[in-house]
Amino acid sequence: MSAPTHFQTHADGLYVIDTGFERDLFDAAYLLVSPEGRAAFIDTGHNAAVPRLLATLAALGLRVEAVDWVIPTHVHLDHAGGAGLLMEQLPNARALIHPRGARHLVNPLALVEGARAVYGAEVVKATYGDIRPIPAERVVESHDDMTVQLGSRALRLIDTPGHARHHHCIWDEASRGWFTGDTFGISYREFDSAAGPWLFPTTTPVQFEPAAMRVSVQRMLAAQPQVIFPTHFGPITALDRVTAQFNALLDTFESGGLALRETLQREGRYGDKAAVEDALMAFMQRELVASALASGAPLDEARARELLRLDATLNAQGMAVWLAKAG
Structure with missing residues (x-):
């Protein structure tokens, strides 16, 4: 065997x-x-x-x-x-x-x-x-x-x-x-x-x-x-490599999420759960795929997006919860 x-x-x-x-x-x-x-x-x-x-x-x-x-x-x-x-x-x-x-x-x-x-x-x-x-x-x-x-x-x-x-x-x-x-x-x-x-x-x-x-x-x-x-x-x-990647993306998620919330609030859309999650999903997909490709990942954009779809979705949902509580 x-x-x-x-x-x-x-x-x-x-x-x-x-x-x-x-x-x-x-x-x-x-x-x-x-x-x-x-x-x-x-x-x-x-x-x-x-x-x-x-x-x-x-x-x-x-x-x-x-x-x-x-x-x-x-x-x-x-x-x-x-x-x-x-x-x-x-x-x-x-x-x-x-x-x-x-x-x-x-x-x-x-x-x-x-x-x-x-x-x-x-x-x-x-x-x-x-x-x-x-x-x-x-x-x-x-x-x-x-x-x-x-x-x-x-x-x-x-x-x-x-x-x-x-x-x-x-x-x-x-x-x-x-x-x-x-x-x-x-x-x-x-x-x-x-x-x-x-x-x-x-x-x-x-x-x-x-x-x-x-x-x-x-x-x-x-x-x-x-x-x-x-x-x-x-x-x-x-x-050293992955710590730098982690810190850069965590900073991006935090600052970008807060900026996105401000934009949605200004546009009067922050109370619309679907609009918030759609905006966060697009943000997460964009940032994750861009970071992955910039790191030299041997994938094209479509394949990277496919592999990261679940993570982008869940990350967006978690960001929505955090933003609702963040000052």
Whole structure:
């Protein structure tokens, strides 16, 4: 039987799993293994990813009993939708969850309702399936600057709002890397060029906070990481390059969004939700595609626009929420 192709080895004891969500190379889960053979998953993808996660364990010769931790970076369903189903297969694992998100994985009703509000009930059902609860007694809530052990491998967690207030990021000293979820942006491999990767901030609903996002990223950079592991998608080592891209686009999103709100207010259209979202969507598409192509991405404008359509839509929705609250 051929070896599974859904995961790659990044380094000894660190594996990148393509969850298959949306398209190839879109959504990652990470498997860490200590020298003693103890294992942890960081992010899980959706329910349909669980067979891939379990197959990765099997391919590495690990039993389900070896998994000590399941650690969603936050509780958005592309990161944690499969956590409950996965936990049912891992008898020794505990789920390490941000305190603002833990209750939503113990009782996923509000989480599912929130996703329905963004995507629609039919899409949520078809995409994510039946979100399984995690028993409360198997949940550990994280706190800022917390350290947990994976055998002899230490994992440090910090509170990282900006994308979501229920977001923590995980520092792995062994790789000198941060598992950044969505706080430190998104980087798709289709946009890689000879000059390097391209990365952009995500402003998706409903807790985008640019000032908090900047602080969170600076806290991570203060550790002088050698690599970051965003969920979308895979390891990035060109940190000076992507940090500059991230900061420039975050500034553009913030200032451009505020200017657009002022224009719509002056024109008497800011009270029209559809007009606001259409204007923000056009703004996001324009800025994202322009930045990607300027970075050297080996794609034409039409293909870049196609690959970024979902992100532009969600970013526009999140910007609308933020602008309604921003001073």
